[in-house]
Amino acid sequence: MAKPVIITVDDDPEVLQAVARDLRQEYGDRFRIIRADSGASALEALEQLKLRNQPVSLFLVDQRMPQMSGVEFLEQAMSMFPDAKRALLTAYADTDAAIRAINNTKIDYYLMKPWDPPEERLYPVLDDLLDDWQAGFHPPFEGIRVIGNRWSPYSHQVKDFLARNQVPYQWLDIELSEEAQKLVEYSECDKLHLPIVLFGDGSHVMQPTNLQVAEKIGLRTQAEKPFYDLIIVGGGPAGLAAAVYAASEGLRTVMIEREAPGGQAGTSSRIENYLGFPTGLSGGDLARRGVTQAKRFGVEILTPQEVKGIRVENQYRFVQLEDGSEISCHALMLALGVSWRRLDIPGLDRLTGAGVYYGAAQAEAMSCQDEDVYIVGGANSAGQAAMYFSRYAKHVTMLIRGDSLTKSMSQYLIDQIAQTLNITVKTHTSVREAKGETSLESITIHNSLTGETQTVPATSLFIFIGAVPRTEWLDGVIERDQHGYIITGPDLQKDGQRIKGWTLERDPFLLETNIPGVFAVGDVRHGSVKRVASGVGEGSICVQFVHRYLSNVL
Known part of the structure; x- marks a missing residue:
């Protein structure tokens, strides 16, 4: 923590130097001493301290100064640092003003000039004031x-x-x-x-x-090297697992993430069915542990950074970054994950970020204290969000189109939701419209079973309706299915026809795409199991295929 500040103000240079010297001698090891030669310059210094969120413990101010007296300065300074102790330095002729200031401006003390020796006439008074201040001091937030x-x-x-x-x-x-x-x-x-x-x-x-x-x-956004053994695009569970295993086995590895490590799983408020964590853990905690582990093995992590294209040149694979630069590698792994599916209804796009959110449970939960929250979706991500919001919101209403949660949600979450008094599940219900001028004010919901449509007040709507891959930038290079998921391994074979882009005699490995040495893992892969554990498993397994590929090309 930064040292609390003692500010002394005096227009007489000799006096200012002397008091600052005595203050540093006695308090410099515990407090930062700042001196100012006028009230105006002191107020400017206070503004900067306020912007840095640094605490002020004591004002020691001369009363008789031109333009602004000590009392006038303290009246303004009190509004900025109301808890700081306040002491006036006065000459004998100013004692009446000092006494009035104690009564009217709540000055804590006044000291007569000169204060020699300070051990008898300065430090005992300031010690008492600083002890009183310290007793009620709460360190400010430093981030x-x-x-x-x-x-x-x-x-x-x-x-x-x-x-x-x-x-x-x-x-x-x-x-x-x-x-x-x-x-x-x-x-x-x-x-x-x-x-x-x-x-x-x-x-x-x-x-x-x-x-x-x-x-x-201090996040790294640019690569340190022009070439790596393995480039991993995407920092979700699959990408993080691959990075850990690859680097631990000696591969020079860089992982590129366009938003934040953890991917969509990183936004999960609670994962309770991940092996080894019987009480569960948050997606953010899982991401933090994975990043720490990857960095310990020497993985270079670039975030936020986005890959805009890839190209192949002989045995080298190149990725083009958003800033136009390129880095190359022997093997490339696509762990792109998926993005929240957008809900296409009137008013929603206009109010996204202003009461309408996709995911974002952890970023906005505190703002929803004692409010009614609506959640659209019935899968695990929606259930985890509902449980998280129930700790802050007055009431949470889940809107699902089906007749129950059982088709898409894990049973442990269904049981938890049923036992939480401030969560209601409305079945056969969908959102038809979002209304509001500058922020969400209400939503129109429709019950497909009864045909009833109603508009209800709402300030927060969170949407968890599945996910879609963002792989358009791979068009013409990497084979994908009709939904944009990357096709790998045996799924590339089509009626015995030669695979587009394939140049080797062997068949593609299980997680290899139609381009040799380019692999896909996790949720972005066609046919993958959309679970955190399976993503971690695929990322780990894929490193063995990378080794097998490298053994044949190097």
């Missing part, structure tokens, strides 16, 4: 702070990115927090360009892209 509007899609994007990359942050709503309003003023930012992201060094960025935030917090 990133995000100031924005709850209903802003830009704010949601920043919060979701930080949450999924497991970066601690403090959320300050500009409409609810006086502190947020002051910070916007101190940073001289336009409220029309929220959110503002404040970093620990006092710097800030307005409406940042994920890439800007990533670079600021």
Whole structure:
């Protein structure tokens, strides 16, 4: 934690130097000493401390200064740091003003000049003031702070990115927090360009892209080397497992993830059927453990970074990154995962990020405290989200088109939902329209069994209706099925015809695509089992096929 600050203000250079010297001698090991030669410059320093979220413990201020007296300065400083102790330095002629300040401005103490020797006339008083301050001191949050509007899609994007990359942050709503309003003023930012992201060094960025935030917090977005043994595209469970096994077996490995390690599974609030974790774990926790393990073996992780294309040149495979650069490898593994399927109804696209969300349970749950939450979907991801929201929301309503949850949800989740009093499951029900001007205000729902249609108030709608692959950029290179899933192994054979793009005499390995040395694992693969454990299994197994491929081409 940064040292708490003691600020001393005096327009007389000699006095200022002397008091700062004495303060550093006695308190410099525990407190940061800042001096200012005027009230105006001291207020500027306070604004910067506020932006850095650094605490101020004590003001020691001369009363008689031009432009702004000590009392006038303290009246303004108190609004910024109300808990800091306040002491005036006065000459004998100013004692009446000092006494009035104690009564009117709540000055804690006044000290006469000169204060020599400080061991008798300065330190005992300040020791008492600092002890009192320390007794009630609560260390401030030292991480990133995000100031924005709850209903802003830009704010949601920043919060979701930080949450999924497991970066601690403090959320300050500009409409609810006086502190947020002051910070916007101190940073001289336009409220029309929220959110503002404040970093620990006092710097800030307005409406940042994920890439800007990533670079600021130290995430790696560029590859260190031009060539690797194995490039893994996608950082979900399959990609992370492959990275761990490949690097542990000596392959120079880089993993490229366009959003955050963990993939869609990383957004899961609770996974309770994963082997070895009897009480369950969150998707974020699983991702964190996987990233830590991969880095320990030397895996290079690029995030957020996106692959826009691949090409093959002899035994080398190249990937083109979003910034136009290329890196190459001997073997390429596509662990792209899938993205949330979009619901095509009136009003939904316009309100996405402003009350309508795909996934995002962990990023938005705290904002839904004591509210009614609606969830669309009946599979495990929807059930896990419902259980998570039930801890914060007043009530959670699940809307499913089928007649029960049994067709698509694990029994343990069904049992938990049935036992949770503030969760209701509405069967045969779908959303027909989302309404609201700048944020979600209501939804229209329809019951297909009764034919009833009604509009209900709603501020938060979370959608979990399955997923689709984002593989359009592979068109013409990698064989895919009609839904966009990548075809591998025996599924590539079509009536004994030669596989398009295949150049070897042998048949493709089990997880190999139509391009030798290019593999696909996890949810993006045609015919895969859409479970975290199966993704981890495929990523692990695929590394053995990579070794077999490399043994024949190197």
